[in-house]
Amino acid sequence: MNRVLGVIEGSGPGPLNILLGGIHGNESAGIKAINQVFQEIKTHKVQVKGTLIGIAGNLQALLKNQRFIDYDLNRCWLEEKMAQVYRKEQHAQAEDIELFALHELIISYRNKHKRGEKIIMDLHTTSSEKGNFVVIPQNEARHPIVRALKQPVVVDLHQYLKGTMLRYFMDRGFLALAFEGGMIGSQEAIELHAAGIWELLQASGSISTNTEKSSLSESEILEEYARNLPDFIKVLYHHWIEDDDEFVMQPGYENFQAVTKGEIVAHDKHGAVQAPVTGMMFLPLYQNAGNDGFFIVEEIPVMEHS
Numbered sequence: 609m610n611r612v613l614g615v616i617e618g619s620g621p622g623p624l625n626i627l628l629g630g631i632h633g634n635e636s637a638g639i640k641a642i643n644q645v646f647q648e649i650k651t652h653k654v655q656v657k658g659t660l661i662g663i664a665g666n667l668q669a670l671l672k673n674q675r676f677i678d679y680d681l682n683r684c685w686l687e688e689k690m691a692q693v694y695r696k697e698q699h700a701q702a703e704d705i706e707l708f709a710l711h712e713l714i715i716s717y718r719n720k721h722k723r724g725e726k727i728i729m730d731l732h733t734t735s736s737e738k739g740n741f742v743v744i745p746q747n748e749a750r751h752p753i754v755r756a757l758k759q760p761v762v763v764d765l766h767q768y769l770k771g772t773m774l775r776y777f778m779d780r781g782f783l784a785l786a787f788e789g790g791m792i793g794s795q796e797a798i799e800l801h802a803a804g805i806w807e808l809l810q811a812s813g814s815i816s817t818n819t820e821k822s823s824l825s826e827s828e829i830l831e832e833y834a835r836n837l838p839d840f841i842k843v844l845y846h847h848w849i850e851d852d853d854e855f856v857m858q859p860g861y862e863n864f865q866a867v868t869k870g871e872i873v874a875h876d877k878h879g880a881v882q883a884p885v886t887g888m889m890f891l892p893l894y895q896n897a898g899n900d901g902f903f904i905v906e907e908i909p910v911m912e913h914s
């Protein structure tokens with residue numbers, strides 16, 4: 609697989625849209641959606657303004673269909689780590705190579721794109737049901753592009769996850785958003801991601817809103833998937849797990865499912881793990897990788913974060 613899935617240098621000035629899929633190697637839905645959109649743009653000769661680039665994340669982990677090889681490629685976007693991988697002789701771990709290559713590529717496009725908005729959309733899928741939502745920096749919750757995606761918006765998740773790509777590029781002049789498309793390996797995630805990409809392209813002015821590209825209405829697809837889900841949520845509790853915790857989530861939890869304080873939601877080597885607060889279950893861990901056991905979130909009013 610090539611790192612660059614597609615590039616379009618548009619016919620006129622416009623935004624820089626960077627689409628990223630597969631930063632976790634077991635989440636290929638984003639890559640499939642990006643390929644699909646590039647193919648449709650070509651087939652329907654869609655006029656693009658600005659620059660559009662699709663990028664594959666963790667190439668080595670994608671080959672093995674695993675989340676990562678040596679370390680999580682979405683927890684390492686930190687100044688000191690970057691300085692380390694730029695001392696080239698020290699690419700001792702698989703993800704060092706990936707991190708370096710991604711950083712070089714994205715920064716080179718950022719530096720070429722002097723004017724116009726810069727947007728990076730990082731496409732993910734989750735190991736639990738109903739995992740469609742958007743993560744953004746808090747003060748961008750009402751940005752037109754974020755609103756166009758119509759998904760539940762988590763306004764503060766990035767504060768709980770150290771070293772995310774989202775946070776790194778948010779600090780470097782991008783509107784950065786992570787778009788979780790649903791369950792790992794599902795067809796729905798590809799459909800939702802593709803719909804989200806089209807809406808991003810329209811809302812950012814990269815393509816015109818009356819572009820004829822398919823019979824499906826992307827806006828309707830996005831709306832359908834977000835039906836009955838909250839608009840804006842924030843984190844109440846984050847259950848961090850150590851590698852030797854022997855953490856096992858109780859089966860059957862979905863994102864946004866109600867949980868009550870005291871409810872046994874998981875077990876680890878110390879015994880039962882209870883929900884410390886009442887709220888909604890979020891990102892329950894159903895894979896053997898990662899240090900985020902689960903979150904508990906609550907819905908917040910739309911206007912609170914305007």
Ligand SMILES: [Zn+2]
Pocket residue numbers: 631632635732733
């Ligand atoms: Zn992911």
